[in-house]
């Protein structure tokens with residue numbers, strides 16, 4: 001049974017008098033516990049697709065069904081609740097709150113979810129340790145390197161133990177070495193927890209981490225292929 | 236998001252922008268303290284006004300002057316018939332004619348010149364007078380030379396020739412010498428002769444060449460309590476009929492000795508004035524009106540009181556408006572700060588939404604920040620007001636002490652309810668000024684928020 005189902009999804013942006021079709025009649029299915037990669041050149045519509053799957057943007061036409069719920073029919077509050085429960089999000093530009101420490105940033109999703117203080121602090125701490133930031137727990141974003149910030153952001157996406165993780169060019173701002181570390185980390189955690197991971201990238205090397213590579217071109221699904229899957233889960 | 240977490244996050248955000256928060260709070264401080272101080276001035280004004288009311292004595296006592304007595308042309312005569320009529324007015328409890336005289340008292344070696352009011356002995360209790368010592372006049376005193384002193388009179392007794400300096404405000408100082416006489420127990424004499432008891436210069440005595448006036452032996456039956464009412468304080472009271480007799484004797488004496496003509500018209504002229512006691516404060520206006528309709532000129536303290544109330548009211552409204560305007564300006568300050576803060580934190584808001592903040596979480600967060608600014612401003616503003624109030628009360632700026640008439644009165648009073656109300660009010664100001672920005676934050680699209688770099 002697929003966890004994500006997309007039916008003829010279309011997104012058209014009005015730009016002045018013109019219309020930009022960012023996504024054109026896309027249909028897809030994704031299964032639980034697998035790693036997907038949306039691969040395509042810049043401007044091909046990958047982010048648009050991902051944002052709509054995360055309920056951050058309304059589709060012009062079509063359906064997004066996650067775990068049986070129609071996202072296109074939900075209002076903002078329902079979407080917020082839905083995200084609290086089911087979705088983690090990793091951004092290219094980390095997007096940590098600058099006033100808060102690493103621990104607090106990771107705790108935030110749990111705070112919105114009303115998890116009791118003791119439990120959420122314990123969870124966030126464990127999460128930070130598992131992304132290798134044991135000694136950066138009280139640091140603020142400004143006191144950390146890009147790689148470290150992205151680790152915090154990954155910890156924040158996973159702390160809720162959501163079924164689905166969306167990552168939009170998670171390594172776009174990082175050097176090659178750190179990129180590989182980050183990809184190892186993110187795929188490892190999602191495999192350990194049997195989570196569905198959807199990574200947006202234009203980088204062929206990154207697509208090698210995926211079970212399934214979905215090629216996007218001009219807002220359409222060009223083709224879907226099996227990934228090489230660099231890392232196997234040995235658990 | 237739980238309430239405690241909202242508070243902690245809001246505080247965190249405010250603390251992060253210390254300077255901006257401080258400046259906004261400062262705006263509220265100025266607004267709150269100016270409104271508190273303005274109101275405190277009004278309250279102090281009311282308090283001194285109430286004190287003044289106390290000093291004015293009984294507001295239910297009306298005074299009617301007899302214009303004819305003072306030589307003015309008037310058809311009205313105040314005599315026993317008119318008193319009878321006045322007593323019939325609804326709401327009038329009692330009415331008495333008043334005759335005033337100026338008599339000399341002697342007690343042992345001490346003398347005093349005293350204004351004496353002759354009134355209906357019976358009516359004294361009705362008029363609301365109270366004694367500190369002894370008793371009031373009553374029906375039994377109608378034909379007696381019994382006297383009740385106002386509380387200042389015993390202090391007036393001095394050795395002959397000594398200057399009477401009691402009008403110089405001596406009564407206000409605390410270490411005043413006690414009266415030299417015991418009015419009730421000492422033997423007391425009284426005369427219409429202004430030289431009575433004084434050492435008369437020999438030459439003068441010779442020129443008069445007459446027998447001295449025989450003094451009256453009188454009895455002081457009571458001394459009034461200190462009520463701050465100048466209409467009783469400096470007067471002695473006795474039966475009107477007895478005083479009239481004395482005045483007749485005086486007139487005869489003047490005619491015989493000094494060759495002055497007796498004033499034959501006194502019956503025509505009637506009494507000097509009337510004192511009318513109303514049943515209670517609510518009927519004062521209607522009684523006053525009835526008397527005016529009958530053609531009498533009524534002097535009522537109520538007119539003055541109403542005037543004062545009106546002036547105090549509009550002054551307070553003005554003060555309140557000044558405070559209100561400054562609070563309004565500080566409210567705009569809060570709104571401005573919150574909007575700035577939202578522009579600055581657009582991205583933050585977007586992130587919070589993406590990681591699971593609901594619309595109400597965002598709204599509560601921003602509202603609370605505004606409320607905290609208002610509340611902090613309120614707390615500091617109230618503390619500041621207490622300080623300013625203390626300074627005002629010590630310094631006594633001449634302009635302000637003019638407004639609160641009495642010396643030694645506080646210019647500014649801040650009761651507890653005022654501080655509590657201001658805290659509440661400043662928080663509400665925060666809430667109201669934060670509402671629009673909070674809604675704006677809530678409606679931000681999370682995606683476009685994140686895209687802004």
Ligand SMILES: Nc1ncnc2c1ncn2[C@@H]1O[C@H](COP(=O)(O)OP(=O)(O)O)[C@@H](O)[C@H]1O
Nearest residue numbers: 013015020022041042043044045046047048049
């Ligand atoms: N808010 C928007 N308004 C107008 N056009 C947009 C907007 N967002 C994206 N687009 C357009 O949609 C297309 C796909 O964009 P995007 O999904 O961001 O591509 P990718 O992530 O693959 O680089 C692009 O041509 C882009 O210009």
Ligand SMILES: [Mg+2]
Nearest residue numbers: 046047048168
């Ligand atoms: Mg993109």
